[in-house]
Amino acid sequence: MGTFLLIGMGGFIGAIMRYALSGFVQSWSRIPQFPLGTLVVNLVGCLLIGALAQLAEARNIFTPETSSLIFLGFLGAFTTFSTFSSESLNLMRSGQNLLSYLNIGGHILLGLGAVWLGRTLTTFFTH
Secondary structure, three states, X not given: OHHHHHHHHHHHHHHHHHHHHHHHHHHXXXXXXXXXXXXXXXXXXXXXXXXXXXXXXXXXXXXXXXHHHHHHHHXXXXXXXXXHHHHHHHHXXXXXXXXXXXXXXXXXXHHHHHHHHHHHHHHHHHO
């Protein structure tokens, strides 16, 4: 039962952080029809999961409970891949194919790059 509560607490915090960051970025964006808020949240989430996964592997600093709180709870609720998928499809359905392709490409290519960057940057602090 304790693990479920940790995941729930992390999820609560992650969902609120996602909402706040995504809303802030989207309101700041000059292209309201492009889901920049979701892209930024996913890139930040990818960077965090890359860095924290590297720390977990290199230093073994997370207990199973802490891993559940951070990876399953917080980051699971913070990242918004399902929202990304829905927004990409909606862009396609509304005939905005170029924005849809930019959204898909940005999430996948930049997300993979952010995970790599998070791991690479963290490697400097773990050696």
